[in-house]
Amino acid sequence: IQLTQSPSSLSASVGDRVTFTCRASQGISSHLAWYQQKPGKAPKLLIYAASTLQSGVPSRFSGSGSGTDFTLTISSLQPEDFATYYCQHLNSYPPYTFGQGTKLEIK
Amino acid sequence: EVQLLESGGGLVQPGGSLRLSCAASGFTFSSYAMSWVRQAPGKGLEWVSGISESGDTTYYADSVKGRFTISRDNSRNTLYLQMSGLRAEDTAVYYCAKEEGDSSGVYYYNWFDPWGQGTLVSVSS
Secondary structure, X not given: OOEEEEOOEEEEOOOOXXXXXXXEOOOOOOOEEEEEEOOOOOOEEEEEOOOEEOOOOOOOEEEEEEOOEEEEEEOOOOHHHOOEEEXXXXXXXXXXXXXXXXXXXXX | OOEEXXXXXXXXXXXXXXXXXXXXXXXXXXXXOEEEEEEOOOOOEEXXXXXXXXXXXXXXXXXXXXXXXXEEEOOXXXXXXXXXXXXXXXXXXXXXXXXXXXXXXXXOEEEEEEEOOOEEEEEOO
């Protein structure tokens, strides 16, 4: 299964609403997680099971989708949200696939 | 607090070997599957290898199969990645990650949380 994220990069301003897309090459139900990675840091879990917000993650982050098409939305961008975002397909056992990432930059 | 701390990275010549370690604390290590994920400089994330809770089942990406060996010592709360036949394209930051899961519903869902801080492996002559 391959995951394709779009766009590869995105410029936005503080306060904007942004949406990232992750498309799977075949149906994966809701077996999808989203991570945020800042430069020089390890990835951080945001969303699992496509739409479940990880404890401690701000509510401005939300995930949706099932099957082949998934989205991650940030409702109102904050300065600390500028980072790269990855989707990941996980099933009961590996291999586990990552999308190529979407880099969110300040406009 | 759950913590994962990788070590063992460094500079190695092509064809050489290296063993990475990931020391776990703050949770019952033997109850969780674990994985290694790598990130080449300026590139995205690549899942490398995974291991079951007991260590009796292992998985590998095609890119490392036959060259890398994942293992764990549950008595020492430590995950390992033995890397041999290293190539320039293996140059990356290597992260270990704890696999969490939820089987309370109809389906089983899993995810990686947390990740270690990473250790850099550079393969160059």
